[in-house]
Amino acid sequence: MTQSPPTQREITPADSLDCSGLLCPLPVYKTALALGNLQPGEVLELITTDPGALEDIPAMARQRGDTVLASEDRGSSQRFLIEKGTQT
Amino acid sequence: MTGVAETAAPARAANDEPPKKRLALVASKGTLDQAYPPLILASTAVSLGWEAGIYFTFYGLDILHQDRFNKLKVASLANPAGPIQLPNLLGAVPGATAAATKVMKRWMNDARMPEVAEFIDMSRELGVRFFACSTTMGVMGVDESDLIEGCDIAGAAAFLDYAAAADVQLFV
Incomplete structure (x- = not known):
């Protein structure tokens, strides 16, 4: 196998979504719509400012079968890289 | 209107995928503040890939009443x-x-935050099922033509049949 694990490979998001200023449930709702336009294995970059997103986005990914490759708390904002799973 | 509710077990996709999780909510209150929680939870559930249905009963039926949902x-x-x-x-x-x-x-x-009307549209577009309580309609003189489009008129047994196959059930 020559494929690197996800944390080591270079990640190029297929799409980016800015949910700054939006509260629950809108970041989850809009992320689900954005992931719906991607192919399995493609990555969505997501920016949020709702502190609840740090729990909500991983929970959403767990429920949908997607993978959060990166989750970054920048204090006033959060950034995620979400890889679309095959189930959704 | 789709008439009688079809409330069998959650949809099972082809090729042996597990059935979807299901959320079953009761919305019993007809104030603006209490219209939000069931709509937020249901629209979130379908965003997670679940099925979701809301049973609107007593004052909660106002949320489906086309002359009233904008006046909560x-x-x-x-x-x-x-x-x-x-x-x-x-x-x-x-x-x-x-x-x-x-x-x-x-x-x-x-x-x-979206208005109630927008949440209703978001929920419906994502496939949330709206059950209108038939007893409330009879008691409060609400006709099928008074309701927004796309509601299933159902009694308690039909809703419980739907809720029995749900993973999460909540009363609002």
Whole structure:
């Protein structure tokens, strides 16, 4: 196998979504719509400012079968890289 | 209207995928503040890939009433956590309910939260099922033509049949 694990490979998001200023449930709702336009294995970059997103986005990914490759708390904002799973 | 509710077990996709999780909610209150929680939970559930259905009963049926869902109000009386803090004696004054409603709408707008009508549309577009309680319709004189489109008219047994196959059931 020559494929690197996800944390080591270079990640190029297929799409980016800015949910700054939006509260629950809108970041989850809009992320689900954005992931719906991607192919399995493609990555969505997501920016949020709702502190609840740090729990909500991983929970959403767990429920949908997607993978959060990166989750970054920048204090006033959060950034995620979400890889679309095959189930959704 | 789709008529009688089809409330069998959750949809099972082809090729042996597990059935979807299901959320079953009861919306029993017809105030503006209490219209949000069931719509938020249901629209979130379908965003997670679940099925979701809301049973609108008693005052909650106003959320499906096409002449009323845009006129839901926040109670100013006996609502100590409401958007305007008034003693009950003043909460009963004409205009107090309108004032409390106006403040709540401003809060929601400032927080960029969608209005109830938008949440209804979002939920329906994502496939949330709306069950209209047939007993409430009979008791309160609500006709099928009074309801927004796409509701299933159902009694308690039909809703419980739907809820029995749900993973999460909540009463609002």
